[in-house]
Amino acid sequence: MKRVTIYDVAREANVSLATVSRVINGVDVVRADTRARVEAAIEKLGYKPNALAQGLALQKTTTIGLVVPEASFSFTGNIINGLLDVARIYKYNIMLQTTTEGISDITDIVETIIKSRVDGVVIYNDQLNDKITKDLIEYNIPMVVINHKVSAPQITSVYVDIEKAVYERVTDYLVRGLDKIGIIQDRKNNQACKLMVQGAKRAYKEAGKEFDGYLMIPSEYHTSYAYLSEHFKENQYDLVIAYRDSQAFATINAAKENNINIPDDMEVICVIDTKYNSMVRPQVSSFSLPSYDLGAVSMRVLTKMLKNDNTFDHEIELSYLYTPRKSTK
Amino acid sequence: MKRVTIYDVAREANVSLATVSRVINGVDVVRADTRARVEAAIEKLGYKPNALAQGLALQKTTTIGLVVPEASFSFTGNIINGLLDVARIYKYNIMLQTTTEGISDITDIVETIIKSRVDGVVIYNDQLNDKITKDLIEYNIPMVVINHKVSAPQITSVYVDIEKAVYERVTDYLVRGLDKIGIIQDRKNNQACKLMVQGAKRAYKEAGKEFDGYLMIPSEYHTSYAYLSEHFKENQYDLVIAYRDSQAFATINAAKENNINIPDDMEVICVIDTKYNSMVRPQVSSFSLPSYDLGAVSMRVLTKMLKNDNTFDHEIELSYLYTPRKSTK
DNA sequence: CTGAAAGCGCTAACAC
DNA sequence: GTGTTAGCGCTTTCAG
Numbered sequence: 001m002k003r004v005t006i007y008d009v010a011r012e013a014n015v016s017l018a019t020v021s022r023v024i025n026g027v028d029v030v031r032a033d034t035r036a037r038v039e040a041a042i043e044k045l046g047y048k049p050n051a052l053a054q055g056l057a058l059q060k061t062t063t064i065g066l067v068v069p070e071a072s073f074s075f076t077g078n079i080i081n082g083l084l085d086v087a088r089i090y091k092y093n094i095m096l097q098t099t100t101e102g103i104s105d106i107t108d109i110v111e112t113i114i115k116s117r118v119d120g121v122v123i124y125n126d127q128l129n130d131k132i133t134k135d136l137i138e139y140n141i142p143m144v145v146i147n148h149k150v151s152a153p154q155i156t157s158v159y160v161d162i163e164k165a166v167y168e169r170v171t172d173y174l175v176r177g178l179d180k181i182g183i184i185q186d187r188k189n190n191q192a193c194k195l196m197v198q199g200a201k202r203a204y205k206e207a208g209k210e211f212d213g214y215l216m217i218p219s220e221y222h223t224s225y226a227y228l229s230e231h232f233k234e235n236q237y238d239l240v241i242a243y244r245d246s247q248a249f250a251t252i253n254a255a256k257e258n259n260i261n262i263p264d265d266m267e268v269i270c271v272i273d274t275k276y277n278s279m280v281r282p283q284v285s286s287f288s289l290p291s292y293d294l295g296a297v298s299m300r301v302l303t304k305m306l307k308n309d310n311t312f313d314h315e316i317e318l319s320y321l322y323t324p325r326k327s328t329k
Numbered sequence: 330m331k332r333v334t335i336y337d338v339a340r341e342a343n344v345s346l347a348t349v350s351r352v353i354n355g356v357d358v359v360r361a362d363t364r365a366r367v368e369a370a371i372e373k374l375g376y377k378p379n380a381l382a383q384g385l386a387l388q389k390t391t392t393i394g395l396v397v398p399e400a401s402f403s404f405t406g407n408i409i410n411g412l413l414d415v416a417r418i419y420k421y422n423i424m425l426q427t428t429t430e431g432i433s434d435i436t437d438i439v440e441t442i443i444k445s446r447v448d449g450v451v452i453y454n455d456q457l458n459d460k461i462t463k464d465l466i467e468y469n470i471p472m473v474v475i476n477h478k479v480s481a482p483q484i485t486s487v488y489v490d491i492e493k494a495v496y497e498r499v500t501d502y503l504v505r506g507l508d509k510i511g512i513i514q515d516r517k518n519n520q521a522c523k524l525m526v527q528g529a530k531r532a533y534k535e536a537g538k539e540f541d542g543y544l545m546i547p548s549e550y551h552t553s554y555a556y557l558s559e560h561f562k563e564n565q566y567d568l569v570i571a572y573r574d575s576q577a578f579a580t581i582n583a584a585k586e587n588n589i590n591i592p593d594d595m596e597v598i599c600v601i602d603t604k605y606n607s608m609v610r611p612q613v614s615s616f617s618l619p620s621y622d623l624g625a626v627s628m629r630v631l632t633k634m635l636k637n638d639n640t641f642d643h644e645i646e647l648s649y650l651y652t653p654r655k656s657t658k
Numbered sequence: 659c660t661g662a663a664a665g666c667g668c669t670a671a672c673a674c
Numbered sequence: 675g676t677g678t679t680a681g682c683g684c685t686t687t688c689a690g
Binding site for chain 2: 682683684685686
């Protein structure tokens, strides 16, 4: 595969490389016939601009880095879809990296992505903490963080207020006198769980009670299902809230095992759901986090950051819509 | 953000840029103390090599392009995970692109990916046909195609023999005298469905019968579920085979709706499954396509192609493992 | 063991 | 309108 360069095209069309550059960049000063000649040459030679060289010369790559956790691709997948859809509109390329719990340091990953000179990066990761975000800020590159609120000039965050979502729902139950509420730990989503518990605590506090329903899965149990099957033998709940739908399914299965009827004996709600929630019986009531939008909005705002368009907020809250289904009364 | 270049490091360390280049590339001829000086300078300045410039100079980017369909990220997600895991080992970066049915031409997508001078590309897409693969071959770039057998020197295919899988299973039923078998169309996976039907046809033919169980979902129905709920009122099956688990779930739900008991009245099998299959009741028997391996093996073989290591086959068949679960007797 | 210099492919002033 | 030329940041002979 011999590569054809801008020089080859120039020679073929009998013009200088500057002119070729002009036509491939749509600079509108080239005479029509010259342009035609150049285009013919490009076609004939099958010339494709080398994005690398362009990137070097322009100091921009029209590529953004995307960092997501490796697991749970159904929800993440939606985010990616949303992001890619708008990336395509603005002609951005995506460099994808995944973080593996424990194994890979988030900052390392961002580091390798930055080496390839992306124009900006989008991060979705539940393991973010203050130390990491501080490191990220130092990279001083346009960045948007999904589902984690951060405040920094170079960083925009796009998120849903999970704390509030849980707070509102829990309050609703407390008002009705239902106060045996459990929140299931999700090992992969510390941050989200923390927010959920915070929301619950706030609701309980306002009701003059104290929240004590955090269901930590002991490490000897490999799955929530295994633990809950045991746990439900001794404990009963009015409502169980899980982060992802898969956990809600596990909860429901564990309940069935103990002859606990959903939703009559116990109700179940999850925060994020996937298409599988529509195929399962009973379907789980959820907050329907706008996964696709999370990705799409993030990319959209990143394009604005990249062109120094400041007509946007640095903390963008997307709303959720609580959707009751068959797992609640 | 002022960028620090190799020149800055050279000046700081009082050496030439050639020397700096040597140390960052681990060329082992630099005297220890010079090396130390350079490393100190790198550290002090926070220098990060510009992968773009390296790519230009080296004519290789250590980046591969990955093209996948936009939907169904759970199975695709596993492929991506597998691919990324081995990509990380070999220090490859990933440029991700998705194909959208109808909207984006696969060849266009590959084209934009090639412009960024990736060293190779991996494609997973069910809409591939002979015309497209022919175009792909012309790009003359190391390429591996997942789940679609192609024969070309520059292309390696990594796949599971779905035709055989279905053939074997169907034969098994036919032998037992069960010959009301349906295969559900999957609009997003033409190719896979075609293979499934081929397998069924072969089995029927060998049994001296003719297969007529291809369940085409009429276009006025938006979901398989909607159609099957109707369809099962009039038709009955011994076995229904779906491509993905989500379709199997739909089938099961539609069956329940018609008081058809799974697996007693009708059995259900799917080809690919996701983690959701373990959370659903009844769990669906499946062929357990090795999604993760599909990605991992593809990346592994691509690295071999890229270093002209020819110790591999150009058609790599991965095996499936038929896993009976609760949806079959 | 280290430095000088050419070249990777392209863009963007600056001339003409 | 079009051509010339100096970078963009790095690698790699080739000298020394």
